[in-house]
Structures are given as structure tokens and as C-alpha cells.
Amino acid sequence: MNVVVVGSGIAGLTTALHAHEVGHAVTIVTKGAVGDGCTGYAQGGVAGIYGVGDSAAHHAADTMDAGAGLSDAAAVDVLVRDGATRIAELISRGVAFDRSPDGELLLGREAAHRHARIVHAGGDATGAAIARALVAAVRDVDITVVDRAFLADLIVENGIVRGIRVVVDGVTSELSADAVVLATGGAGHLYAHTTNPLGTTGDGIAAALRIGAAVADLEFVQFHPTVLADGSAFLVSEAVRGEGATLIDADGRRFVFDSHPDGELAPRDVVARAIARQSARQGSSVRLDATAIGESRLAERFPTIDRVTRERGLDWAAEPVPVTPAAHYLMGGIVTDLDGRTSVPGLFAVGEVARTGVHGANRLASNSLLEGAVFGARAAAALGSPWPQSGVTLPAPAPLAPPLGESDAAGGGALGADFSRAALQRLMWDHVGLLRSDEGLRHAAATVDRWLAVAPEPATVAEREDANLLLLARAAASAALARTDSVGAHFREAVASPLLEIV
Incomplete structure (x- = not known):
């Protein structure tokens, strides 16, 4: 079958390589150059190698604990069960994880892990080593790469995703596909301060929202x-x-x-x-x-x-x-089953763009690269299988709250007159960030509503990114309003607390 993978981090490249190896025709479409994105920036490692006294069960328990009990147990089981196999695969593809003088893998420990079970490469350059190896593997086989291509929209025919619409050098074109796999990463640039590279503007999640795909847990944003x-x-x-x-x-x-x-x-x-x-x-x-x-x-x-x-x-x-x-990592995203299938036939999602259920309310350190490798391989294996006739069984996402109306927003101001990406990022940092309050969340949601109400049809890639960020900002603020208790990365206070301005 003809498969289009959008994104070229560990999740997208793993999916593409596995799909090619089982005989699918694969095209990778990536916003920057192939291998760009968050994977190459990852200093942390890959969890999943267990020493004396450690086990997959301990890793699962630590993952559940970090997720504040909201992680999906079946997804966590898949993650820890397949972890060692995926790490061995990365080694076979040329990732030189750090070893002791006698050749044993060096295992590190990070926060909320009860044991040292994390492999690194180049000390603090694990992501870069993985990206280099996977890009080289893609270059060595017959996988088509379309780079500098912006995902504009998903193409849906009769309720089935049949391809994507992309913008390359200002020209919009269509790529047809039997299956589309989104591996576009998160939305770090919703916030004024982020570890994410510039292109991380939530394009995949926004495209999925526009076709009615289920999303969940967008209130859970991890701040490093x-x-x-x-x-x-x-x-x-x-x-x-x-x-x-x-x-x-x-x-x-x-x-x-x-x-x-x-x-x-x-x-x-x-x-x-x-x-x-x-x-x-x-x-x-x-x-x-x-x-x-x-x-x-x-x-x-x-x-x-x-x-x-x-x-x-x-x-x-x-x-x-x-x-x-x-802002570092989005635990929520497009809801998937254990094989990357979304609520819309023909559409898969892997990596940070997906909500697999692994991370719950807070991601355990060094589980993100592992998740991309594990679920990327699983999605590729499911590509040739018929879509379930009764649909994919997914957890029910929380409904989006209706627009709040101008009267609910503190601060007022002319509709749309004060919009800029920087203003949106500051709004999210102040009110949908580390410390949240009902008043602040309502102000953020109503402000975004005003901006959305007058937003022009985007013409340039930058304007399309802004539109995506606005759509995700509204969804995230809505999800945060709907979750009235504090759990994990979502922390609500009775009264908003000022944060230190970072310059």
C-alpha cells in the first residue's frame, strides 16, 4: 500500500523503515530537513534496559506513578514489554549507546525512576545519535523524502483519510495515500518559553482537529x-x-x-x-x-x-x-489505540502528536524516545490490516467547551487587534502554563475566542502556523477548564500566581 508519513523524528522514521521493510511504498513528508525536529535535541536517553533488581514491572510502576495514575495500563505494558527490542534495533541501525570499558551498556537514572535503566549516546547527545542513524538508514533504502513541506490539511473522502495537502515553496499540492501516519510532534511554541525547535507549532494535531479526529489530554503539558x-x-x-x-x-x-x-x-x-x-x-x-x-x-x-x-x-x-x-512535552494529542490507529479510518498517529495513554498526566523521563520507537513499529505492523469494521476502540475524549463570550474575559480589548504569536505565547504561559486558575483559564479561552472570531484565512506558512496554534490554544484551555481538579502537570490554584518574567 501507499503510505505517507508526516514527520521525521524517531517515531516517523521508525514507522517509515518498518513499513518499507514489510513491502509498503513509503513517502516521508517533513517540515524541515529530514531528521529535523525534537528528536535530535534530546539530551536524555531511552529507558528500557533492566539491571539487577530492576524489571519491566518496576518500569511500568514508575511510569504509572509519574503519570499520576492516569496512564493507560495496557499502553504502558506495551511500552515496557517492547522496549528492550526497540533499543536493540536502534543499536543494529548504528546507534552507539555509551558502554563501560568491558562493553556493557551504561545505565543512567533520572527523576522518578527507582533504578538506573536509561541508555545514552554521546553522554548527553542521545537524540542526535538516534536521528543520524535513522536518517542514514532511510537514505540507504527506497523511501521517498519530501522535505521543506508544510502540512496544510488532511484529505478525507467518504470519511476515510486518503492523503494530505502540503505547501512547498508557496505552492499547494496533494499527495494521495492509502494510509497517512502523523508523526509531527507537539506544540511547544504555544508558550513564551520552550525547549522545542521553531517548527513545533502543533500542525498535525490541528489538522486532525479540523477533520474531527478525537483528541485528549491537551491540558497536560510538561514543563522541563x-x-x-x-x-x-x-x-x-x-x-x-x-x-x-x-x-x-x-x-x-x-x-x-x-x-x-x-x-x-x-x-x-x-x-x-x-x-x-x-x-x-x-x-x-x-x-x-x-x-x-x-x-x-x-x-x-x-x-x-x-x-x-x-x-x-x-x-x-x-x-x-x-x-x-x-514548555517541553505535550502528553496529550490525537487519541490512538495500541497500534496507532485514530478515530478516523486511514489516519495513524505516533510519537508526541499521539495520545497513546502511556504518559497520563505527566511523562516519566526518557519514555518519549522509547514511545516513538515502540509505537512507530506497531503502527507500521498494523498498516496492512483491515480497519476494524466497528471502528477503533478509543477512550472518550473530553468535549471542548463552547466559546465563552467576551463578557467572560478579564481585560477586554478590541477583537483581534492585539493578536500576535508572541501575545498568544505570553497568554498561554501566564494562564495555561505551570500554575493555573479558573479565572486565568477563562480569560485565556475568551481571549483566544476573540482572536479566532476575526482571524483571516491564512495565506502564508507562518499564518497557517498561527492558525494551528490558536486552534490548539483554544482546545488546551478548554480541556484545562473542564478538568477542575489538580493532577500531574495540570495544577489549579484558587487565585492566579504571578510567574517570574524570563528575559
Whole structure:
């Protein structure tokens, strides 16, 4: 069959390679160059190799705990059961994971993992190593690649997805397909501060929303706790804290223990909120203290971070460095079954664009690359199977709230007059970010409603990205309003708390 894969991170490339290997004709369509996207930026590793005293069951339990009990048990079981096989496959494709002098895989530990079970490549360059290997594998086989192509829309005929509409060099064209696999990543650029590359504007989820595909859990956005608060956003891996780095306030006190007994190794949502609150209290960024790890170990274990910090005039081996949270990963997305099928026949979704149910309310560190590899392979295996006659059994998504109306929004203002991408990103950061309140969420939703009401038909790629971000902002704010309790990454307060402005 003719398969179009949209996206070229670990999920998309894995799907494409597996689909090709079982005989499908595969075309990869990617927004930038093949291999661009979030995978190449991943400093963390791939969880799934179990040492003495560890097991898939322990990994599953840690995943469920981090997900605040909202992870789907069947999806988590698939993830941990297939993990070692997918890691072995990456090795066979040329990913050189770090090893000890006797040849054993080195296993690292990150926050909320009870054991060291994470493999890395190049210390803190795992994603880049995986992207290089998978791109090389694609280049070696008969897979067509269409790059610099923007996904405009999905083509639906008689209720079945039959292809995509793309924009290349300002020209819109159509690609027909027997199946379309979305692997377009998340929507980090909904927020003023993000670790995601520029192209991460939610294009796949927005396209799926426009054809009525089920989405869920868009209220669950993970903010990485430690991004350099000096210069452009640069992530400082969770593994640094796994090696013994601590978070300290202006007085040198390890303040995260005030929020959780595990301190710096608490789940990401807990650590990120603790940092946000402490930064707001003291009026400045908190600091990450890695000095106890030692200069040689920092350079050996984290060569990329070591280089970037020094390029910015920071000697992290000698003094603590300022850090802040930033939007990092979307746990929700297009709802899929365990084989990547969505609610619309002919449409599959894998990777961050998909809501498999693995992550629940909060993603466990180093499960995202694993999820892309595991479910990418499963989606490819399901491509040749008939679509279930009774439809795909999926969890019911929460309904979107109706537009709130201008009277429900604090602040007022001329309809649409104040819209810009930067204004949307600031709105989301302030009101649909780390700390949320009913008042703030209503203000955000109503403001987006005003912008949507007067938004012109997009003409350029940038305008199409803005339209996608607006659509996702409304869906995320609606989902956050509908979930009135606090759980995982979704944290509601009675009154909005100010966040430190990051410059």
C-alpha cells in the first residue's frame, strides 16, 4: 500500500523503515530537513534496559506513578514489554549507546525512576545519535523524502483519510495515500518559553482537529524544570540531577524538599512548579549546582551542556548556573489505540502528536524516545490490516467547551487587534502554563475566542502556523477548564500566581 508519513523524528522514521521493510511504498513528508525536529535535541536517553533488581514491572510502576495514575495500563505494558527490542534495533541501525570499558551498556537514572535503566549516546547527545542513524538508514533504502513541506490539511473522502495537502515553496499540492501516519510532534511554541525547535507549532494535531479526529489530554503539558536562564532556551538534562546536581535558592538552600521528599529527583511537574514559585518569591532565577560532580566528570558525561555553558561564559564546574522551567512535552494529542490507529479510518498517529495513554498526566523521563520507537513499529505492523469494521476502540475524549463570550474575559480589548504569536505565547504561559486558575483559564479561552472570531484565512506558512496554534490554544484551555481538579502537570490554584518574567 501507499503510505505517507508526516514527520521525521524517531517515531516517523521508525514507522517509515518498518513499513518499507514489510513491502509498503513509503513517502516521508517533513517540515524541515529530514531528521529535523525534537528528536535530535534530546539530551536524555531511552529507558528500557533492566539491571539487577530492576524489571519491566518496576518500569511500568514508575511510569504509572509519574503519570499520576492516569496512564493507560495496557499502553504502558506495551511500552515496557517492547522496549528492550526497540533499543536493540536502534543499536543494529548504528546507534552507539555509551558502554563501560568491558562493553556493557551504561545505565543512567533520572527523576522518578527507582533504578538506573536509561541508555545514552554521546553522554548527553542521545537524540542526535538516534536521528543520524535513522536518517542514514532511510537514505540507504527506497523511501521517498519530501522535505521543506508544510502540512496544510488532511484529505478525507467518504470519511476515510486518503492523503494530505502540503505547501512547498508557496505552492499547494496533494499527495494521495492509502494510509497517512502523523508523526509531527507537539506544540511547544504555544508558550513564551520552550525547549522545542521553531517548527513545533502543533500542525498535525490541528489538522486532525479540523477533520474531527478525537483528541485528549491537551491540558497536560510538561514543563522541563531546568533550562538555562541565560540567553536562548537551552535544556540542562534531567540526568545532571541524576548524577547529583542540586537546586538551590538565593540563600543556597535546597528548596525542592519543601515540595517533595525526593527533592530534585521528584517528578518533573513537582520540580518545575517548585522552581517557578521560588523564582517568583525571590525575584530571580534559582540555580542548579553541579559543582560537586566535578569538572572532568561533567565534561565527560555531559559534553554538549559543558560546551554550551562555557560558550555562554558560565563555568558550571565552579559555580551554580541560573535555570528556569520551559514548555517541553505535550502528553496529550490525537487519541490512538495500541497500534496507532485514530478515530478516523486511514489516519495513524505516533510519537508526541499521539495520545497513546502511556504518559497520563505527566511523562516519566526518557519514555518519549522509547514511545516513538515502540509505537512507530506497531503502527507500521498494523498498516496492512483491515480497519476494524466497528471502528477503533478509543477512550472518550473530553468535549471542548463552547466559546465563552467576551463578557467572560478579564481585560477586554478590541477583537483581534492585539493578536500576535508572541501575545498568544505570553497568554498561554501566564494562564495555561505551570500554575493555573479558573479565572486565568477563562480569560485565556475568551481571549483566544476573540482572536479566532476575526482571524483571516491564512495565506502564508507562518499564518497557517498561527492558525494551528490558536486552534490548539483554544482546545488546551478548554480541556484545562473542564478538568477542575489538580493532577500531574495540570495544577489549579484558587487565585492566579504571578510567574517570574524570563528575559
